[in-house]
Amino acid sequence: MRHSLPLAPQFYVTAPQPCPYLPGRMERKLFTALQGDQAQKLNDGLSKQGFRRSQNVLYRPSCSDCAACLSARIDVARFxxxxxxRRATKRNGYLRRRAxxxxxxxxxYELFRRYLDARHADGGMADMDVFEFAAMIEETPIRSRVIEYTDQDDNLIAVCLTDMLDDGLSMVYSFYDPELQKSSLGTWMILDHIKIAREMGMPYVYLGYWVPGSDKMGYKAQFSALEVYRxxxxxxxxxPEDYKADTHPLSTDPIAEQVANISLPDSRA
Known part of the structure; x- marks a missing residue:
């Protein structure tokens, strides 16, 4: 099924499949290709409208009976x-960052596999091989960075694939040494991205989707100055309880209306 806006890009909808966050639900995504000379502008513009990047695709949840997935970002100035x-920052103070x-x-990849096997063995990425991993990291038509964190002996402890937007940093995917789970490395990487954004004068850190009712995404609600696209x-x-209505079947707009309300960057600029 295809929906389009004048002068491109083309928007498509995926077939329904089981939701990874809420039991008994089906998920569906609205997506478009990210390519060409306008890729960076398109990524900047649609990220402000709740879209996320996966390789050369931009997508946003567009489920037929639920609108629970809300794009989340941190307002750096208010955080x-x-x-x-603060304890997590102190606990991981020995780590060194390199971009x-x-x-x-x-x-x-070895760290990624250990992370998946320990924390997401039954997830959608569990079977990802080294070539698919390389594609996830390298297939990007925009300004992206791999931010690595190492210990005193230069051992790789954590990694984050990060997009550079015109108004902030977007944390596309992160993983870390599962043996150091008690160090709160996932939280700490977000805190370090807030620090980077402040150093660069960028107003936001984009975290992906927060889903009310999902334990997997609950950690995002623990950050102050959080904003959601709704x-x-x-x-x-x-x-969090104020968003229960978003799981109601009548909470989502028709696909055609969603596409019609998307603002595209001016290709003439």
Missing amino acids: EPSKSQ SSPWATEEQ RGRWERMGA
Whole structure:
């Protein structure tokens, strides 16, 4: 099924499949190709409208009977760490950061496999081989970086694939040493991206989707200054229970209406 806007890009909808976040639900995605000279502008523009990047595709949840998945970002200027987040910063203070172009390595893949096997053995990425991993890292038509974190002996501890947007950093995918789970490395990487954004004068850190009712995504609600993209605009996140209505079957708009309300960057600029 295809829907389009004048002068491209073309938007498509995936077939329904079981939702990985809410039991008994079916998910569907609205997506478009990310390519050509306007790829960076398109990524910048659609990221502000709740889209996420996966290799050379931009997508946004468009489920027929649920609107629970809400794109989330942190307002860097308003963010204040909690006590536990300050402890995570102190606990991981020995780690060193290094950023490079998006290039996959065997060391990254070995860490990625250990992370998946320990934490997401039954997830959608569990069977990803080294070539698919390389594609996830390297197939990007926009400004992306691989940010690695190493210990004092230069052992790779954590990795994040990060997109550079015109208004912030987008954390596309991150993973870490599962043996150091108690170090709160996932939280710490977000805190370090907030630090990077501040150093670069960028207002936001994009975290992907927050899903009310999903334990997998609950950690995102623990960050202060969180905003969610809801009903066509960004709003400060309220109490998690305030979003239960978004799981109702009548909470989502028809696909054609969703596409019609997407704002595209001016290709003449």
